[in-house]
Amino acid sequence: MMFRHRRTVAAAALAAAAVSGMSACSAVLGEEESLVDATSLTVGVKADQPGLGLEDGEGGFEGFDVDVALYIAGELGIPEGSVEFVGVTSDQREDVLDVEDPLLVSGRRVDMVVATYSITPVRKTEVTFAGPYYVAKQDVLVRSDAAEIGGVRDLEGLDVCQGEGSNSTTRITEGLGIDVVPTEEPTYTDCIDLLREGDVDAVSTDNLILAGFQTQSPGEFRLVGNPFTDEKYGVGLRYGDVAACEAVNRAISKMYQDGVADDMLSRWFDGTGLETLDSVPQFEGCA
Template identity: 60%
Template sequence: MWFRHRRTRSVAALAVAVLSVTSACSADRGEESLIHADSLVIAVKEDQPRLGDTSENGRLEGYDVDVARYIADYMGVEDVEFIGTTSARRDGLLARPESGGSPTPETDPTGTPERADMVVATYSITPERKTRVTFAGPYYVAKQDILVRADDDEVFEARDLEGSTICQGEGSYSTSRITAGLGIDVREESKIESYSRCIELLAEGEVDAVSTDNLILAGFMTEYPGEFRLVNNPFTDEKYGVGLPYGDVAACEVVNEAISTMYRDGTAEELFRKWFDGTGIEEFDENGEERTYNVPQFEGCE
């Protein structure tokens, strides 16, 4: 299921200014905004340790899950259902054919449409994705980095990947940032179902490296203690956005307010430390300054 109409709203964030955006945008499309929801279906990863993973009791948990809960709470929505997704399925879960710009909707094995109201799943904001999805945020700016086996003494930066076999999860753009972005000639293992499978292939010696967001890589390192080395030489910014149905500008504005509040009240730092302290992510920025937890620069709701 997806969101139902909310009968009341007591959250200060849904102020007159935001409601005016709703009438200007959602009404033109003939559909409701998520700010009217009294329940939400939120898609998160289910196989990425510390970001979105299935716990022993079967519950989805991690940094992204906690961020999503914070946003839903800010919106005044208590009825939240979390579903798992892969990188390749994220766009389709948000598809609303009537809104335009969206891809083919996802369906289950019986052909029944599957939908999510919101996707919080290491979903990097890119110009190409913004033609299909409305993004709030970013709520975190990760860095693309490289994971190799612990005994690898040759890879210390992206250019050392020349001629190597790189594993990429289906629906991700990580390898293209090395090849097209940096002009490095690598052999690519593409269309692997998920990054968890890429990590297995790295452990088995079937690929030379996995390159994606440093939070994803650091999370997997905790599942394979001593087997891998995080190069810790990042080369791109990965802006994690909250994916929303295309054109829901009103919801985007409210989610941005939630993210701003999350940083101002200290929750952003608290959640990051909860899930990533001790994982190998550097505590200092590229200038040697201690990490700060400031509100990221938003992309703007389009």
């Protein structure tokens, strides 16, 4: 299950989606319907985050989040061939799950989001979260020659980039009271490009995301390694689908208990120096 994955959907499911204008899942959330009844699945993942969710240039996606989504799908009884991945950005994640007025991606609604989606009180008013399936920590990425930056406090007065829809710089400015100059770009790939060119001084977000970019450009960037805050990655589901949330939580528990999660994390983040999580995270609850 931990290999490069194609965007594949059963032809019948695609035909049904074309007729209905909805995503290729068999269950639409209603009074008694749930994602647990689905026979196919459309999953929103990041398309530009190495090690987590990255479009491979051949129509497929790969990374830890992709592997997690496929594992969950398997536990829900949905075969890999009936799982389709579509790329979503940070600011699209609530909208693609909206039952009443969904943002269509590739002509479809998204049934589930596994896209470094931090669980927050505000987001829980719009999305039902299973998990977390991982707890990352916010850290800082700088150019390798920026020896003067040893932690988040050293960012005072500097330019810090975040992806659109992220809360990363808010956690620095409002959460820690550190006055930085925030820059927001559509994606973290754009932030990394600005960092590379010297147009910003740092990029701050979850350490798994930063470690992925660091491994993609060896020697060019340095992960400060002085994390602050916990980032609980949840599986985003349509609001109110408690049955699906409970089923996904059972799958996440099994994924850690069987050692599969550790294998996935080793596959994508060995050599980064990160100490990755190896036990079941404490769940938030589905109600």
